[in-house]
Amino acid sequence: MVAAHAVKDLVVSDVIQVTKDVINVLLLLTKQCLVFCSLQCSNRGRCVFPDECRCTSGWQGDTCTTRNSIV
Helix, strand or coil: CCCHHHHHHHHHHHHHHHHHHHHHHHHHHCCCCCCCCCCCCCCCEEEEECCEEEECCCEECCCCCEECCCC
């Protein structure tokens, strides 16, 4: 049996995700250029889509914290 607090945590997590999705759909529909990133892009990239960073040259990873290796 799943504990009540675990179910509550799952429900809260789902509500937060749905809220983010709704906000981003509304922004796209109104052609607003504002994207929500729950992860920071480490000042080495910018948020380009919900929870997606586009890293500047020389950086990579979900939050642009990994330096590209020179091969």
